[in-house]
Amino acid sequence: MVGAAAEITRDRPGNGGFRLWVYSDLETAEREAIGLAQGMEVKHTTYNTGFAGAKVVCDASGANNSVLNVNKNELMKATAALLHELNGTMYTGCDLNTTTGDMDNLSQDCPYVLAAIANEAVNPNDATAYGVLGAVESVLEHFHGKTVVVHGCGSVGGTVARELVRAGARVYTIDADVAKADIFGATNISKGTPNYVEEFWKMEIDALVPCSISGLISMEMAKTLGCKAIVGATNLPFKSIEVQQFVEDSGITFVPEGVSSAGAVIVDSIEHFDLKAFKEAQPIDIYEFCRHVVLEKTTELLLTARLREIVTSKATKFISEEYGASEEHNYSQMPIGRTFRFWAQGRGSVINPGAAGTRKALSRDAP
Numbered sequence: 001m002v003g004a005a006a007e008i009t010r011d012r013p014g015n016g017g018f019r020l021w022v023y024s025d026l027e028t029a030e031r032e033a034i035g036l037a038q039g040m041e042v043k044h045t046t047y048n049t050g051f052a053g054a055k056v057v058c059d060a061s062g063a064n065n066s067v068l069n070v071n072k073n074e075l076m077k078a079t080a081a082l083l084h085e086l087n088g089t090m091y092t093g094c095d096l097n098t099t100t101g102d103m104d105n106l107s108q109d110c111p112y113v114l115a116a117i118a119n120e121a122v123n124p125n126d127a128t129a130y131g132v133l134g135a136v137e138s139v140l141e142h143f144h145g146k147t148v149v150v151h152g153c154g155s156v157g158g159t160v161a162r163e164l165v166r167a168g169a170r171v172y173t174i175d176a177d178v179a180k181a182d183i184f185g186a187t188n189i190s191k192g193t194p195n196y197v198e199e200f201w202k203m204e205i206d207a208l209v210p211c212s213i214s215g216l217i218s219m220e221m222a223k224t225l226g227c228k229a230i231v232g233a234t235n236l237p238f239k240s241i242e243v244q245q246f247v248e249d250s251g252i253t254f255v256p257e258g259v260s261s262a263g264a265v266i267v268d269s270i271e272h273f274d275l276k277a278f279k280e281a282q283p284i285d286i287y288e289f290c291r292h293v294v295l296e297k298t299t300e301l302l303l304t305a306r307l308r309e310i311v312t313s314k315a316t317k318f319i320s321e322e323y324g325a326s327e328e329h330n331y332s333q334m335p336i337g338r339t340f341r342f343w344a345q346g347r348g349s350v351i352n353p354g355a356a357g358t359r360k361a362l363s364r365d366a367p
Contacts, residue, residue, distance in 0.1 A: 002082070003033025005041035005053035008089045014054025015114065015268055016040040017095025018079065018102075020067050023059045033057040039235055040265070042258030045320045046297060049269040050335030056082075056092045067097045076102060080109035088112065093268065094124065114268040118275055122283045124264040129159035130287040131263030132209065132233050134295030135255050136164070138302065139229045140206055144168035147205040149189075149227070152212025153180040156233045160211060161186050174200060175212070202226045210234040222247050231255035231298075248311040256313050259301055263290040269337030277341040285344045292343070293336065 008014035016037060023029040033055050041053025056079065063069035083090055093115040094103055103115035116122040140146050146169045150161040153175040164171045165185035173181035174190050181188040189197040197203065201221045208225070210216050210232035217230075218239045225247065230237065235257050238244040248254050267286060271278045278286075297319060305315035 001030065001033055001057050002086070002090055003030070003035075003037040003055045003057060004090075005034070005037040008052050008054055008086075010088045012050065012052050013088060014090040015044065015049070015051035015265065016053060016055035016092065017264075018056040018058070018092045018098045018106075019095040020058045020060055020070065020075075020097035022061050022065050022067065024061075026059065029057055029059045036235070039258060042256065042316065043262045043265045046258055046316065047262055047266060047269070047293065047336050048333055049265050050273055050337065051091070051265070051268070054090055055095075056090070060097075072102055073105065076106045077109060080106055083110045083112040086112070091268070091272065093264070100124075114271050116267060116271065118271055118279050119281060119283075122267065122278075122281070122286055123155075124267050125155035126159050126283070126287055127263035127267045127290045128233055128261055129156045129163070129263065130291040131266070131294040132156070132160050132211070132231070132260050133163050134291035134293070135231045135260035135298040136160075136207055136209060137291075138295045138298035139231055139253055139255060146170065146207070147203075148172070148207045148209055149174065149200055149203060149205055150186075150209045150211060151175075151200070151216065151232075152210065152234070153183060154211070157209070157211030158183065160209060160233070164209075172197070172200070172203070172205070199224070207231060210237045215239045217243060217247070219243050219246065222250075225250070225252060227252060229253040229255070231260050233257065233261040235261070244313065248313060253302070254312055255298055255301065256316050258316060259297055259319075260294065262294060262297075263287075266290050266293065266336060269335050270340045271337070273335045273337035274341055277344070278337075281340070281344065285347065286340070288347075289340050289343055 004014050036055040037053045044051045044053050060067045060070050091112045091114045100115050103113050107113040107117050116124050148164055148169050149172045150157050151174045153161055153173050161171050161173050161183045171186040172189050173183055173186045175181040178190045178192050181190045187195055189195045202224050204226045207229040208227040214236040216237050222243050300319045301312055301315055304318050305312045
């Protein structure tokens with residue numbers, strides 16, 4: 001099924017990942033599809049990607065309640081048929097339990113896939129990670145000597161943690177898979193390690209960077225949070241809106257994931273609206289572009305919240321690229337993807353793929 005938060009057309013197609021999960025019933029799956037699409041809409045309007053917020057969701061409960069039993073080849077063919085039926089009004093990519101390999105297969109049967117397929121040296125997860133780094137940098141102003149907990153060290157969080165260490169931050173890492181949190185220069189405080197910290201949320205730190213599961217922060221945790229800021233990649237990091245409100249009212253800075261976790265949709269915008277520049281780009285230029293624009297947008301968010309004397313989540317609508325447009329919405333402004341080549345040229349980059357990024361390409365589906 002496809003969930004959409006706004007009208008999707010060929011002029012402003014829907015864009016969002018393909019999520020494969022086991023749901024208790026159809027209503028739950030539909031509710032998640034809409035909720036995720038609404039989150040995508042925030043990202044797309046905040047950065048004027050040229051897309052509308054949408055999501056593809058597939059319920060795997062019919063496969064003996066396990067995503068492992070799903071025939072991916074058949075699923076991709078069925079998805080291709082659905083996307084063809086939508087006739088260019090919906091584009092999808094990787095999400096939970098779908099990989100770049102799945103997207104490569106899907107792209108063989110339909111053109112409505114955005115997953116860095118045109119430049120395999122680019123890793124969308126690294127783009128997301130660099131965007132998160134930009135948001136964290138904006139909040140903390142600099143990294144050197146800052147204390148940060150990265151919760152979840154997979155394909156996004158692992159890159160975030162490594163880059164924070166390189167930048168001089170004191171980094172603590174947590175992951176259910178202990179080995180993933182073993183990052184050089186960081187302190188692994190996962191369960192089962194000598195440095196295990198059970199109640200990590202009580203640690204007096206500068207920032208908590210959630211890059212793991214949704215609903216991580218409960219009300220019980222919120223009442224004893226020791227961090228000054230929460231900024232990460234996790235979609236819906238709070239158990240409920242009430243928990244989020246409690247945290248923000250307590251004075252902790254929260255950067256909504258619609259602002260901080262937008263690297264992948266920025267990459268989609270480049271790939272869709274300036275394919276030539278995307279094909280020829282060095283991966284590091286794309287990553288740094290994501291970092292740059294997310295840092296600027298986060299800084300704008302923090303300033304807007306301060307000037308309006310409101311919490312950051314309520315300031316998000318004021319930094320949308322469509323804020324102030326007519327009720328019909330004017331999406332004629334140049335999508336952010338078309339601005340990348342000018343930024344790269346100003347940076348003095350040569351748009352031509354080379355050795356840089358090859359290592360990333362070899363591990364595009366690495367957990």
